[in-house]
Amino acid sequence: xxxxxxxxxxxxxxxxxxxxxxxxxxxxxxxxxxxxxxxxxxxxxxxxxxxxxxxxxxxxxxxxxxxxxxxxxxxxxxxxxxxxxxxxxxxxxxxxxxxxxxxxxxxxxxxxxxxxxxxxxxxxxxxxxxxxxxxxxxxxxxxxxxxxxxxxxxxxxxxxxxxxxxxxxxxxxxxxxxxxxxxxxxxxxxxxxxxxxxxxxxxxxxxxxxxxxxxxxxxxxxxxxxxxxxxxxxxxxxxxxxxxxxxxxxxxxxxxxxxxxxxxxxxxxxxxxxxxxxxxxxxxxxxxxxxxxxxxxxxxxxx
Amino acid sequence: xxxxxxxxxxxxxxxxxxxxxxxxxxxxxxxxxxxxxxxxxxxxxxxxxxxxxxxxxxxxxxxxxxxxxxxxxxxxxxxxxxxxxxxxxxxxxxxxxxxxxxxxxxxxxxxxxxxxxxxxxxxxxxxxxxxxxxxxxxxxxxxxxxxxxxxxxxxxxxxxxxxxxxxxxxxxxxxxxxxxxxxxxxxxxxxxxxxxxxxxxxxxxxxxxxxxxxxxxxxxxxxxxxxxxxxxxxxxxxxxxxxxxxxxxxxxxxxxxxxxxx
Numbered sequence: 001x002x003x004x005x006x007x008x009x010x011x012x013x014x015x016x017x018x019x020x021x022x023x024x025x026x027x028x029x030x031x032x033x034x035x036x037x038x039x040x041x042x043x044x045x046x047x048x049x050x051x052x053x054x055x056x057x058x059x060x061x062x063x064x065x066x067x068x069x070x071x072x073x074x075x076x077x078x079x080x081x082x083x084x085x086x087x088x089x090x091x092x093x094x095x096x097x098x099x100x101x102x103x104x105x106x107x108x109x110x111x112x113x114x115x116x117x118x119x120x121x122x123x124x125x126x127x128x129x130x131x132x133x134x135x136x137x138x139x140x141x142x143x144x145x146x147x148x149x150x151x152x153x154x155x156x157x158x159x160x161x162x163x164x165x166x167x168x169x170x171x172x173x174x175x176x177x178x179x180x181x182x183x184x185x186x187x188x189x190x191x192x193x194x195x196x197x198x199x200x201x202x203x204x205x206x207x208x209x210x211x212x213x214x215x216x217x218x219x220x221x222x223x224x225x226x227x228x229x230x231x232x233x234x235x236x237x238x239x240x241x242x243x244x245x246x247x248x249x250x251x252x253x254x255x256x257x258x259x260x261x262x263x264x265x266x267x268x269x270x271x272x273x274x275x276x277x278x279x280x281x282x283x284x285x286x287x288x289x290x291x292x293x294x295x296x297x298x299x300x301x302x303x
Numbered sequence: 304x305x306x307x308x309x310x311x312x313x314x315x316x317x318x319x320x321x322x323x324x325x326x327x328x329x330x331x332x333x334x335x336x337x338x339x340x341x342x343x344x345x346x347x348x349x350x351x352x353x354x355x356x357x358x359x360x361x362x363x364x365x366x367x368x369x370x371x372x373x374x375x376x377x378x379x380x381x382x383x384x385x386x387x388x389x390x391x392x393x394x395x396x397x398x399x400x401x402x403x404x405x406x407x408x409x410x411x412x413x414x415x416x417x418x419x420x421x422x423x424x425x426x427x428x429x430x431x432x433x434x435x436x437x438x439x440x441x442x443x444x445x446x447x448x449x450x451x452x453x454x455x456x457x458x459x460x461x462x463x464x465x466x467x468x469x470x471x472x473x474x475x476x477x478x479x480x481x482x483x484x485x486x487x488x489x490x491x492x493x494x495x496x497x498x499x500x501x502x503x504x505x506x507x508x509x510x511x512x513x514x515x516x517x518x519x520x521x522x523x524x525x526x527x528x529x530x531x532x533x534x535x536x537x538x539x540x541x542x543x544x545x546x547x548x549x550x551x552x553x554x555x556x557x558x559x560x561x562x563x564x565x
Contacts, residue, residue, distance in 0.1 A: 193394050196362050200388040201411045202381055211407065215398045295439050296397050 034076055046070045053077065074265045079272065082265040094266060098252060098273045105248035106277060108164050109236040112171025113228055113281075120176035120228075121221065124183025128213070129205065134184070145177050149235065154242040162243050170239030175228035182224035186217025219296075222289040229285045233278040249274050306374045308463055308495045309336040309359055314368035316354055316521075327520035328354045332368070334514065334523065338462075341489055341496045343506035343513045345552070347560055351521025352499045353467055359497060360386050360465045373462060380463075384412060387456030387494075389466040393448035395440040395455075402427065402436040405455045412459055426454035429488060446477040450484065457492065466498045470505070482508055486535050503556070507549045508535055515552065517559045525555060 013020065041061070042048075045068040048059040052070075054077050066072065083095040091097070123141070127134035153170050160166040190212050198208045240250025249270060256267040316329040328351040336342050344352040357363045358370060361377040372380035380386065395404045405423040414422070427433050430450040440448055449469060456464060466485075470478040482505060489496055489509075500506050506513045510529050517524040529548055531539055539545055 191392070191394065193390050193392055194396070197388060197390070197394055198411075199362060200360060200381065200386050201408045202384055203411045207411050211411065212396070215396065218398075295400070296441075 037073065037076060040065075040068045041073060041075065044068045045073065071261070071264050074268055078265040079268045082263070082269045085266075087266075094269060098249070098270060101247060101249045101252045102273055102277050104164070105233070105236050105240070105250065105274075106281070108167040108239065108248065109171055109232040109277075109281065111165075111168035112173075112235055113175055113225075113232040115168060116172035116175030116228060116232065117179050117225060119172065120179025120224070121183050123176070123180045125187060125209070127180070127184045128187035129209075141177065141180060144173070149174060149238055150242070153239050156239075157243045162245070164245065164248075167236055167239035167243055167245060167248075171232045171235030174231045174235035178224040178227045178231070179221065182220040183217055186220030187213040189220065190216045219293060222285070222292065226282055226285050226289065229281040230278045233274070233281060237274060249277070305338065307335040307371075308338050308340070308373060309334070309497070310371040311335070311355075311359070312369045312371070314355075314358065314365045314370060316351065316358060316363070317366040320366065329358070329365075330520035330522055332521075332523060334526075336495060336497065338495055339493055341509055341511045342498065343510040344497065344499045344516060345501065345503065345506045345513055345556075346516035346521070346524070347518050347556065347563070348501070350516040350518035352516050354521065355516070356465050356467050356497060356499050359463075360388060384408075384459055385462045387459070387461035387464045389449070389452050389456050389464070389469045391468045391471045393440070393445070393452040395448055395451055397440055400437050400439050401432065401443070401451050404440065404451055405458050408455060408459050414459075422458050423454075426458045429457065429491075430454045430484065444477075446473055446481060449473065449481065453485070453488070457488070457494070460492075462495065464494050464496045466496065468499050468501070471501075478502075478505070483535075483537075485509065490534065503549050503552050504540070507531075507545055507552065508539060513548075513552060515555055515559075518563060524559060527552060 042059065043061055044063040044065040045061050046064075047061065048057055050056040050058050053075065070078075083098075084093050086092065087094040087097040123137075127138065149170065152173060156170050156173075157166050160169060187209070194212055194216075195208070198212055203211070236248065237250040237253065240248045241254060245251055246255070252270045253267065253274070256263070256270050260267050311332050311334040314329060314332040315327070318324075318326045318328055332355065344355055346352050354363065358365055359372070359377065361370075361381040364377075370377045372385055375383070395401075396407065399407065402420070402423045405426050406419045409419040409422060424433070424436070427436055430453055432447060432450055432454070435443065435447065440451070443451065453469070469485075470481050473481060485496075486509060488494075496509075498506075498509060507529055511533075513527045513529060514523060515525045515527065516522065527548065531542060531544055531548075
């Protein structure tokens with residue numbers, strides 16, 4: 001209790017110092033990556049001309065390595081500049097096109113995440129209570145994850161039709177597995193004594209599930225949901241490829257991929273947006289995790 | 304003679320029957336516990352004292368014999384919520400604050416919300432933690448956590464409180480304070496308590512009767528009535544009679560251990 005009293009007196013920044021430190025480290029790493037990126041181009045890329053960089057400098061790199069050419073590794077300012085360029089002749093700027101595509105893909109990813117999360121939880125809960133069912137089904141659940149999603153995706157499109165709902169199902173296929181495994185583990189995590197305590201209250205299986213097993217499983221489930229959040233975005237992007245859907249990020253990536261030789265920076269821009277979408281989704285789930293578990297000892301200790 | 308709170312008749316408990324690792328944990332146990340008694344189960348480790356407590360609480364069932372609680376089967380008694388249980392680990396739920404932990408059994412037993420809160424607060428006063436209701440378990444010391452677990456066990460007013468080495472993990476000072484606390488609660492509520500311990504002074508200080516068990520197989524070696532005044536105080540620990548009973552118990556325990564070695 002003295003702990004909580006102490007933290008209440010501290011300022012917002014002091015209280016969240018570890019959080020800010022973590023962001024600072026991430027930020028420094030990002031800057032470092034950018035310095036390395038441009039450093040490689042400085043030492044072994046294509047020649048720098050006054051008209052292709054914002055510093056208006058001419059520079060002849062010391063070596064020429066083809067991996068660091070402007071085609072393979074475009075300048076950062078070219079990539080960020082591409083966001084402002086029009087995405088097609090007389091079209092809106094690329095950033096707008098990618099934002100619209102992100103919203104479209106996020107709808108698929110989020111639906112797949114919810115669908116996969118629910119399916120994963122229900123399967124995990126069933127397996128946790130019915131050992132025979134777990135033994136029988138688990139090998140098939142594992143097998144389902146060893147089949148490449150690119151082989152499954154076209155079939156789902158054929159069965160369910162060529163729209164975003166099918167892509168959500170493909171995304172759910174990628175997201176349910178971690179939730180199933182973690183739910184199973186988490187529901188079985190309570191101390192046997194805690195289970196006996198419920199037994200001494202003549203608690204029903206249902207009540208033991210909601211009052212003991214589920215809250216005990218939450219840290220496990222939320223960790224799995226963080227994995228699933230990023231996987232759902234990947235699943236949605238991959239799902240768009242065989243379905244011929246052009247409105248999402250998958251479509252954009254496919255499109256810019258075919259124009260890579262002339263405009264490499266646009267594909268890089270699409271990759272950055274895809275990564276950002278996954279990171280934002282991950283952070284959103286992390287925030288929910290923090291909020292749900294904030295009163296628990298372990299979380300406060302490890303923050 | 305009124306119906307005993309617990310009547311243990313000719314009970315045997317065999318683990319892994321019919322297998323090479325078969326163990327007779329308890330053999331031929333007879334014991335009657337009357338309302339308002341404070342019974343301690345004591346004996347060397349492996350004598351089956353915890354098993355006996357678990358049998359009374361229907362956390363496991365006897366191989367032969369019968370256990371009647373208030374005249375019904377142990378299982379029926381559990382379903383009727385006749386038991387409060389306190390384990391060595393407080394086993395509080397970390398996602399619930401102190402009050403919510405005490406409310407847990409009341410929620411399961413479908414008490415209305417107002418009564419749940421009223422009872423939880425009353426129990427918190429009983430264990431003298433009224434200022435700590437909103438704190439979470441990790442913010443409490445070990446002794447406080449165990450007091451919360453006692454409050455939780457008493458919240459639904461069970462007829463029988465079963466305690467399995469509840470103070471085993473506490474330091475000496477805290478343990479003595481907790482013993483006083485349990486004494487007071489026992490006197491104030493008139494509840495029947497069965498208490499597993501391996502501490503001789505603890506058993507003598509708290510109990511109206513001490514049941515001494517000998518191991519392999521677990522049998523009742525002796526039942527020792529503790530004829531000290533009902534209200535136990537710090538002076539009780541210096542009472543010559545207290546030492547007399549404790550010494551008797553100690554000698555008996557040594558004797559049991561000697562015969563075990565031979």
